[in-house]
Amino acid sequence: MTDRSLYRLAERRSGKRGMRLRDCLEESRSEGYPEMEERVSAQAAKLIEITDRLGRLRDALTVADILNRLLEECGYMRWAELRAQRDGSPRALLNLRKVFQLAAFFERDLALAGVGDFVRHLDQVIDADLPVGEALQPVASTEAVSLLTIHSAKGLEFPVVFLVNLRPPRPRDTERLFFDPDGLGFVMKTWRGEKHPRFQLTSPGAPAVALAIGERRRVVYVGLTRAKDELFVTATREEQSSAEVEIGDHDHFAEILSWALANPAKASVVEAEQLQLPALEAANGTATTASHVALDVLDQFELVRPKPSASVTAPDAELELSFSQLHDYEICPVRYRFSQVWGVPAPPDELLNRAARAASSTELGAAVHAALAAWHAGGGDLLSLYAGPDAGRHMLERYRDHPLASVSTLGVEVQFNLRLGGARIRGVVDRVCEVDGRTVLIDYKTNATLDDSLIAAYSLQLRLYALAARRGLLPGDGSPRLILFDLRHGETHEVSPDDPAVEARVQAIAARISAGDFALGPEHANRPCLLCAYRPICKDARVDQSRA
Numbered sequence: 001m002t003d004r005s006l007y008r009l010a011e012r013r014s015g016k017r018g019m020r021l022r023d024c025l026e027e028s029r030s031e032g033y034p035e036m037e038e039r040v041s042a043q044a045a046k047l048i049e050i051t052d053r054l055g056r057l058r059d060a061l062t063v064a065d066i067l068n069r070l071l072e073e074c075g076y077m078r079w080a081e082l083r084a085q086r087d088g089s090p091r092a093l094l095n096l097r098k099v100f101q102l103a104a105f106f107e108r109d110l111a112l113a114g115v116g117d118f119v120r121h122l123d124q125v126i127d128a129d130l131p132v133g134e135a136l137q138p139v140a141s142t143e144a145v146s147l148l149t150i151h152s153a154k155g156l157e158f159p160v161v162f163l164v165n166l167r168p169p170r171p172r173d174t175e176r177l178f179f180d181p182d183g184l185g186f187v188m189k190t191w192r193g194e195k196h197p198r199f200q201l202t203s204p205g206a207p208a209v210a211l212a213i214g215e216r217r218r219v220v221y222v223g224l225t226r227a228k229d230e231l232f233v234t235a236t237r238e239e240q241s242s243a244e245v246e247i248g249d250h251d252h253f254a255e256i257l258s259w260a261l262a263n264p265a266k267a268s269v270v271e272a273e274q275l276q277l278p279a280l281e282a283a284n285g286t287a288t289t290a291s292h293v294a295l296d297v298l299d300q301f302e303l304v305r306p307k308p309s310a311s312v313t314a315p316d317a318e319l320e321l322s323f324s325q326l327h328d329y330e331i332c333p334v335r336y337r338f339s340q341v342w343g344v345p346a347p348p349d350e351l352l353n354r355a356a357r358a359a360s361s362t363e364l365g366a367a368v369h370a371a372l373a374a375w376h377a378g379g380g381d382l383l384s385l386y387a388g389p390d391a392g393r394h395m396l397e398r399y400r401d402h403p404l405a406s407v408s409t410l411g412v413e414v415q416f417n418l419r420l421g422g423a424r425i426r427g428v429v430d431r432v433c434e435v436d437g438r439t440v441l442i443d444y445k446t447n448a449t450l451d452d453s454l455i456a457a458y459s460l461q462l463r464l465y466a467l468a469a470r471r472g473l474l475p476g477d478g479s480p481r482l483i484l485f486d487l488r489h490g491e492t493h494e495v496s497p498d499d500p501a502v503e504a505r506v507q508a509i510a511a512r513i514s515a516g517d518f519a520l521g522p523e524h525a526n527r528p529c530l531l532c533a534y535r536p537i538c539k540d541a542r543v544d545q546s547r548a
Contacts, residue, residue: 001040008035022048047074057472063103063118064417065473071096072411072475078377081413085374085385104320104417104424150223161227166235166253169216213250220252242269295537319423319510323461326425329509330457332527333518338534341518365446368392368487369430372399372444373412376431395446395487402490404442404483408434416473420464421507422514429465432475439476441465442483450486450493458484459495460505466497 001009012027013019025044028034033041050073054066061069071077080092106118146158224231235253239245242261247254260267329336338344367388375382382400386393399405411432418425431442443462447454462482470478482495520527520540529535529542 001036001044005035005037005040050074058115061472062417063106063115064100064415066115067100067103068415068473069475072414078412081373082378085370085378100415150219150226157228158226159228160230160232161223162232162234163220163223164234166220166233166256168248168251168253169213216250217252224256242271295539298537319514320426321423321506321510321513322426323464326460326506326509327457329513332520332524332529332532333512334520334538334540335527335532335534336513337518338538344534344537364389364392368395368446369413369444371396372431376409376412376433391488392446395490398490399485399487404433404435404440404485404492407440410434410439410475414474416468418464418468418471418473420467421503421510423506423510425464425506427461427464427468429468429474432480434476435481439469439474439480440483441469441474441480442485444485444487446487448488450484455484455493460502462495463497463499463502464506467499467502470499 009024009028010021012024025048028036029045029048033044036044050070054061054070058066077096080096084093102122103118106121224233233253233256237245237253242257245254245257247258257269260269325336325340328339367386371382371386371388371392374380374385382396383393386396409431412430414429414432416427416429418427429441430444433440433442441462443458443465445458450458459482462484465474466480466482468474469476469480472478474480479497482497484493484495485491486493527542529538532538532541535541
């Protein structure tokens, strides 16, 4: 719709208080959409039909599901994907992802709220002139540490706040690094090893310095008041004990420390030596095998861990899982704990051994999936949309000639959320299409080999998709065919749905994770430790595998 058409449509609100844009569209529809071209009016009618239909399903679908179906069916998601492919600008997709995250957090905190409540919540975010990224911070903080400057934390609150290394201001904090004596340019303040003769003439005066000091005090106050439950203020000091710290000019930490010592019922003072962390230096970018150094540090961390009696039991949050996380737990619960519970970052592919690098690299799969999604969403030349290793180009050439490549597509990269077995399961269906009037869900795989164990694992993934389709969370009918597409060999494997088995399996895994059960059992005897990024720091790593 052009700006002119939109303005003409909005003119219908003139003199009519409380008239919404939707009311303008309804009034325009009754007159045959005189403000719009025929093509635009058809799209407007389609959008109204979609919103009405989803509105009738608002009590049966989650907020995230309604958003997903609205964006898919109206074509906005496809437009954002095409724009990202064409212009190399994923901003629209990233913004949509933030909105989906906001919806997920909103539902987690308000389980009985609906899409109307979420729209009102968005209105509040917009009215507060708060970016969606910042609106995510308070709710995301329960599951992760938010590293923020004090300025970016304004307006936000957190259960626990750490104000790190609150030191006194240094003289250079209030000095200008440059000065402009004649209005002709900037000059360094230091000239031949000492202050420039005219530096004092142009340095900030007493009022400006007082203003900067007052602003610093206000910033510290903002940082202190971000905490809702607990506040930790730390500083590295030269004094040997807290009793030796004297209050100096603008030493805010000393002020806080003095108050804490005078109010032992409200605050506690902890003195400790700085824990020295070793630096693992790798030669020429190669990985180091000095795992004993990391283990020594972990042993030191155990000594400063708080006693169990001092811990506060937090309410259990809803467990969120994707298929890859379910699969990781089944392969090795210890690996799952490293990556998902402890949040230990895995090294990049180039630092892994050759076998692990070949097994875990995601470049090929990501490039092939991106090309297929763009091709099925917008058409064009499939190979020109591909930007990845040569092996993927051969896969796409073979796929292009397969009968499934030319059938009608209902959606690509379709996301869903469903509650199952006490957990919220997230999923993304590579492609939803229609063959002979029946919906087909396709999952693409680029693995070098698909043995029986992998096919069994991926069958669980497709059966989860079928369960989501039966609950109305995916386009098409509720009894789809399930196809695992082996792109490397151009073969398809049809999977039969099994809802009871899926529910029982997911429920068992979710129960073990919620109970903190990450013990290894006989079923994990053949876990592929050689391919695991956490092998150097894992005490449960198998030693019966030869190194690559």
